[in-house]
Amino acid sequence: METGVSLFGRVLIGIGLFFILLGTIFMLGAKITWFGRLPGDVFIQRKNFTLYFPIATSIILSSVLSLIFWFFSRRIK
Numbered sequence: 001m002e003t004g005v006s007l008f009g010r011v012l013i014g015i016g017l018f019f020i021l022l023g024t025i026f027m028l029g030a031k032i033t034w035f036g037r038l039p040g041d042v043f044i045q046r047k048n049f050t051l052y053f054p055i056a057t058s059i060i061l062s063s064v065l066s067l068i069f070w071f072f073s074r075r076i077k
Contacts, residue, residue, distance in 0.1 A: 029035075037043075040056030 038056040042053040
């Protein structure tokens with residue numbers, strides 16, 4: 001059984017890895033121009049109105065995050 005300090009250390013490491021991953025995504029985000037412009041994303045532009053609804057991008061992102069969280073939940077148990 002883990003002590004509170006050991007568990008707290010694991011949580012801090014997890015949070016740190018999350019921020020490293022998030023920072024990497026932001027740094028590389030400008031280079032990945034196709035992401036966010038996938039077929040299935042709704043983009044409507046009128047004279048005084050613009051609507052962008054990334055349906056396909058949201059589905060892919062949700063699937064990838066679900067797989068990542070599922071993998072980590074299996075590793076913790």
